[in-house]
Amino acid sequence: MPRERNISKREIKDPQIRKQEILDTAMTLFTYQGYEQTSMRDIAKEINVSLGLCYRYFDSKQVLFQEAMNQYVENCCALFLSVLQNPNKNLLEKIEILFQMMIQEKDIHQYHHFFHQPENKNLHDELSMRICQHLSPIILEEVQKYCLDNHLKINHPDYLIQFLTYGQIGLLSHTDMPNLEIAQSMKNYMMILLKHEMNPDN
Template sequence: MRITKEPEERKQEILDTAMRIFYEKGYDKTSIADIAKDIGVAQGLCYRYFPSKEALFDSAIDQYAEELVSRFSVPPDSDKLTLRELIETMPVMVETEDNAYYKTLHVVENKKFHDQLTLKVCEKLSKIVIKLLEQAKEKGEISIDDVQTAAFFCVYGQIGILLDRTYAAEEKERRIRDFLIYVLRL
């Protein structure tokens, strides 16, 4: 029996199933046919949403990056907070190990994909940080001429600490916060 679903629901089902199977079998050993079979649909339906396995994976990376960045959401009343207060209360690590996306992107065999995710998150997060730094500059909290470059350093510069396995999560957060406060002279 054919089950009709709304396009966004079907697209999400394909993405979620793909990530689970990528985790179980590995990206290279997974085909669009495997994904379609698991869902119980024709292979062509998957291709209607994604022209290739690579496009499907890129879409999954982009969506997961967007989800992670949304967890960094700035409070609605952020204009009432100082930049220092925002830094002191911001989450630094937002991923949890409870889903197929995390599992797929954090196994050693998929380091290349994890790196793609990291860069995509930084790209999306940079836009938020640019706005925050511009607001802080307007309020006179910081005096930085090149806000965009400062934002890129604040965001992309954290990667080394976040990937260093010798530090516990709390230590990573402390180091990142302390450095941001220092470098922005807050």
């Protein structure tokens, strides 16, 4: 929960450090108080800065939240990209690693608690869409490379990537299924789709 602060003298901090502090504090308050119930004044009070200072960094609460979401997308994608762009693994090996990561997922990402609260499902779905948008070009590149290396072809690679990425959002939004079941189902569907779409390049 947000901690009470008894700081009478305000600290002067590097602008980037202060900006990140405002973001992190805001997301903590959003998590425990709710987005609608939290004001910019609440955020300023929590870190003992003036309201004007908060507005100097962010024009509004909405702008602040969008930047926090963008950061979370980048953090999530960085982990996926480290796997997808590993030159020592082929596409199928990378898929297996990604699904193992999904099974073992822990709240290691910044702002994880907020986006995974049941009442924030719509925001989580928006987050998933942004992650798919971010990763789709990289996945397409990896699929094309795998096909080239294995003398395969795909008639409609763009359609395939759409199914491989955005097609997972519905399953990921089901909070009543354990991670293992979700991951296994998604991997099975993905492998069936890849097998069906990849044909020998004669």
